[in-house]
Amino acid sequence: MPNKPSILMPALYGGIIMAVISAVPGLNLLNCLCCAGVMFGGLMAVFFYKKDLTAQTPLESSDGVKLGALAGLFGAIIGSILTAGLMAVTGNVGGQMVKSILESSGALDQMPPEAVEQMETGLRETSLSFFTVIMSLIIDPLFGLLGGLIGYAVFKSKPGAVVPQPPVQPPTQP
């Protein structure tokens, strides 16, 4: 069985995608849809890995699991660093953005006072809490793994599909 390519770089690319989605204000709202951004990173890790594969090394479901989980780990670490950096420089821009959306849609007026107070407390947070980082280190690999499995389901070769073979060199005469 020929050696498979390393999963490290595709997982890192997937992790970077996850981190950017999680850290950029506005874009991080995507994660409000059941961690869609994190799952997308896991899926993309499988996509990048698939490009390195040959006919002799087909994509396996265990690859999806490993790629997704590793991408999630990278995503959590890079995302936490990016978020902390962005919050230190710009403050809680994402929270302000959500508040302004709610204000403009009139939803803020309908919210109960305790919910508004909870939101205001969240807006005053200008740094990442230890709890958030720990939770990212658990949640991101978990949802990244799910993304990796979905990626496997999406990018797996169809049975009987013709995979291009490398050209065969004719035997040379001694």
Added chain:
Amino acid sequence: MRYHRTTYLVILCGTIGWCSAIVLAPVFAAEGSVFALPAEFVYRMFHPICHQLRERSFTLLDHPFAACVRCSTIYFAFLAGTLLYPIFRKIERPVMPSRLFLLAALLPMLVDAFPVGAGLYEVTHLTRMVTGGIFGLVLPFFILPAAIEAVQQILGTPRTVSIHHQKGLTDA
């Protein structure tokens, strides 16, 4: 063969635990006193993965669920799909439906979740539940066979079965 049922049961138990946490958060919050801390823990655990807006969440005992209507429905539909999986599929024979099912299940939710939905029709709890429910229900039919086969591969047992895509949702 050894790990098929174990993998399925682990995923089922994990999903039950996850869904229970969503419902237990408002119960703990309503109880207060010693339960206040676990309630806060669960709400904060779900905070990075859900907006938790009160007006977009189911409420129980005057406290919102730990996740919004759409997310809760996806998780509960995923649980329902996981419970239904052995009826439509043999756990020992992981077979994946055509990936078109995944796309068909995802599209309505994407339309409903993103601003496109707001322009086409009124996005309500019902549309969030229907579109999220369809996606959540279909997802285990892709996740479970892939996970079952992955565990088999990772734990080193010889691979006897490989996943194939098929046209329909059932084995028949």
